[in-house]
Amino acid sequence: MKNFDPNYFCQQFPLLTENLSSQDKPIIYFDNAATTQKPICVIDSYKTYYHNFNANVHRASHALSAKATTAFEKVREDVKRFIHAKSSKEIIWTKGSTESLNLIACTLGEQIVNRGDEIIVAVSEHHANIVPWQLLAKKKGAVIKVLTLDDNGVVDINAFEKLINTKTKIVCCSHISNVIGKINPIKAIVEKAKALGAISVIDGAQAIAHVPVNVQSIGCDFYVFSAHKMFGPTGVGVLYGKQALLEVMPPYQAGGEMIKTVSFNQETTFNTLPFKFEAGTPNIAGVVAFGQAINFTEQYDVNQLQHYEKKLGQYCYQALRNIPQIHFIVQHAPDIPLFSFTVDGHHNHDIASTLDSLGIAIRSGHHCAMPLMEYLNISGCLRVSLATYNSIEEVDYFIACLQKIIANTDNQVVYGQQENTDKEQSLASDKLVTQFANLDGWHNRHREIMLLSKQLTRLDKAARNDDSLIRGCESLAWLQASCDKQGIYTFEADSDAKVIRGLLVIVLAAFNGKTAQEIQHFDIDGYFESLGLIRQLSPSRSNGLLAIVEKIKSLVVSVE
Numbered sequence: 001m002k003n004f005d006p007n008y009f010c011q012q013f014p015l016l017t018e019n020l021s022s023q024d025k026p027i028i029y030f031d032n033a034a035t036t037q038k039p040i041c042v043i044d045s046y047k048t049y050y051h052n053f054n055a056n057v058h059r060a061s062h063a064l065s066a067k068a069t070t071a072f073e074k075v076r077e078d079v080k081r082f083i084h085a086k087s088s089k090e091i092i093w094t095k096g097s098t099e100s101l102n103l104i105a106c107t108l109g110e111q112i113v114n115r116g117d118e119i120i121v122a123v124s125e126h127h128a129n130i131v132p133w134q135l136l137a138k139k140k141g142a143v144i145k146v147l148t149l150d151d152n153g154v155v156d157i158n159a160f161e162k163l164i165n166t167k168t169k170i171v172c173c174s175h176i177s178n179v180i181g182k183i184n185p186i187k188a189i190v191e192k193a194k195a196l197g198a199i200s201v202i203d204g205a206q207a208i209a210h211v212p213v214n215v216q217s218i219g220c221d222f223y224v225f226s227a228h229k230m231f232g233p234t235g236v237g238v239l240y241g242k243q244a245l246l247e248v249m250p251p252y253q254a255g256g257e258m259i260k261t262v263s264f265n266q267e268t269t270f271n272t273l274p275f276k277f278e279a280g281t282p283n284i285a286g287v288v289a290f291g292q293a294i295n296f297t298e299q300y301d302v303n304q305l306q307h308y309e310k311k312l313g314q315y316c317y318q319a320l321r322n323i324p325q326i327h328f329i330v331q332h333a334p335d336i337p338l339f340s341f342t343v344d345g346h347h348n349h350d351i352a353s354t355l356d357s358l359g360i361a362i363r364s365g366h367h368c369a370m371p372l373m374e375y376l377n378i379s380g381c382l383r384v385s386l387a388t389y390n391s392i393e394e395v396d397y398f399i400a401c402l403q404k405i406i407a408n409t410d411n412q413v414v415y416g417q418q419e420n421t422d423k424e425q426s427l428a429s430d431k432l433v434t435q436f437a438n439l440d441g442w443h444n445r446h447r448e449i450m451l452l453s454k455q456l457t458r459l460d461k462a463a464r465n466d467d468s469l470i471r472g473c474e475s476l477a478w479l480q481a482s483c484d485k486q487g488i489y490t491f492e493a494d495s496d497a498k499v500i501r502g503l504l505v506i507v508l509a510a511f512n513g514k515t516a517q518e519i520q521h522f523d524i525d526g527y528f529e530s531l532g533l534i535r536q537l538s539p540s541r542s543n544g545l546l547a548i549v550e551k552i553k554s555l556v557v558s559v560e
């Protein structure tokens with residue numbers, strides 16, 4: 001077993017050591033709850049696989065296929081061991097937690113849920129563990145019962161006991177929420193569900209990377225997770241299910257590998273577990289690479305990894321707590337190094353985008369947990385999530401940057417006025433292009449966008465309404481249009497995020513003073529390219545910008 005040395009450990013991740021941010025420093029990656037970076041052994045595994053033993057699994061009777069199958073099936077054994085499943089027949093390959101959850105809803109859900117039945121879903125769940133159940137409930141006429149949280153931010157076991165009854169067919173809860181970072185009392189939930197004959201589905205997408213998982217001791221019927229959250233590749237996920245349940249569930253997708261016999265004259269019969277649920281050629285290279293990720297972690301003493309992660313997390317939590325403007329979304333320290341908070345006087349997107357321009361990646365928004373945001377009465381929050389390759393020095397730099405951003409409060413807003421009145425009323429797009437051409441790097445361009453935000457004439461409160469709202473933009477943003485007799489359009493817009501206001505100035509500079517036809521045909525991507533912003537902000541890719549452009553185009557159509 002290798003001794004855990006944080007420096008050496010980090011060196012195994014080329015993205016973190018071989019790439020520089022716009023600050024000419026190694027990238028600081030604090031968005032590990034979304035996905036983790038990959039160690040070199042995982043990256044190399046793809047090359048080795050395709051160079052040396054690429055073949056389809058299970059089917060052929062040649063040596064290459066046997067080699068590929070052996071490697072592929074060995075990883076199933078590795079996963080079985082990793083989560084302490086009883087049998088490798090209980091390990092089904094999927095493309096991620098989301099697909100695993102959909103598989104359960106579409107097979108077992110279809111089988112056991114009927115009109116009037118109830119499905120309990122915790123309010124803190126990721127959309128992946130909400131929407132499949134909503135679809136199922138709608139189709140079957142079943143009811144979703146929402147399980148609330150206690151004061152500490154974990155699912156409220158007392159509320160659960162009141163919610164569950166003999167109509168409850170399925171109980172869905174994450175082991176650890178991707179926003180709250182605390183361990184839910186899943187053993188108690190599973191036990192109670194079992195006592196009332198309900199199926200328990202545990203979403204382990206976050207927990208798998210941070211806490212030892214023993215599905216037999218948890219006692220759950222299903223446990224799902226994704227390889228990419230634990231240094232493995234994207235496109236590989238696991239559905240653990242109790243064998244007895246998997247045996248009687250109908251298949252999910254149909255096609256090769258999941259069949260035993262196919263005939264036009266007799267009923268098609270299905271393969272044994274786990275293949276019954278694995279239609280088509282699986283992600284063989286991904287599964288093999290996932291095996292490397294498991295081996296990579298298992299070479300270290302889990303206690304050493306956890307000790308370091310805990311120390312790093314406590315350090316970061318304490319440093320964040322020392323900033324008075326920060327409000328954590330729940331009380332008390334989380335169980336994993338994942339911190340969600342808002343900052344007084346600053347929009348989440350402004351903080352996240354400024355940190356990004358300083359080479360630090362953190363997440364802002366609803367984190368695919370919109371019901372939780374609603375429950376907490378916030379529109380979104382910032383999330384910092386650490387992994388074992390992160391360091392105390394990175395945390396120090398992050399905290400210093402965050403403190404500087406917070407100290408720079410120039411957010412006093414006078415609605416109906418330009419914040420910076422000595423600037424020209426409107427900017428021509430070609431002037432902006434020249435202005436941006438003189439700027440070097442994303443950091444300077446981002447600063448310019450933030451400065452531009454001051455030139456936006458803020459909309460009156462009455463004008464920031466449902467009609468003018470730009471839907472699909474994660475921060476609140478509004479836009480209204482007027483058209484003169486010559487068919488020339490003028491747009492006014494606003495947002496609660498400074499960075500979006502800056503982008504609105506840029507977008508409006510392109511569209512203001514144009515006719516409907518000119519607007520419809522304007523090459524917005526080309527414009528962003530000439531501003532040197534396309535790498536960070538492509539209007540056809542970036543949801544927020546796309547939503548703004550689409551709103552402009554829809555207003556042009558409707559005003560025409």
Ligand code: PLP
Pocket residue numbers: 033034095096097098099126128129174176177178203205206226
């Ligand atoms: N569940 C939780 C708690 C998550 O954090 C995520 C991803 O962030 C998912 C489910 C969905 O995982 P995937 O996108 O890998 O399917």
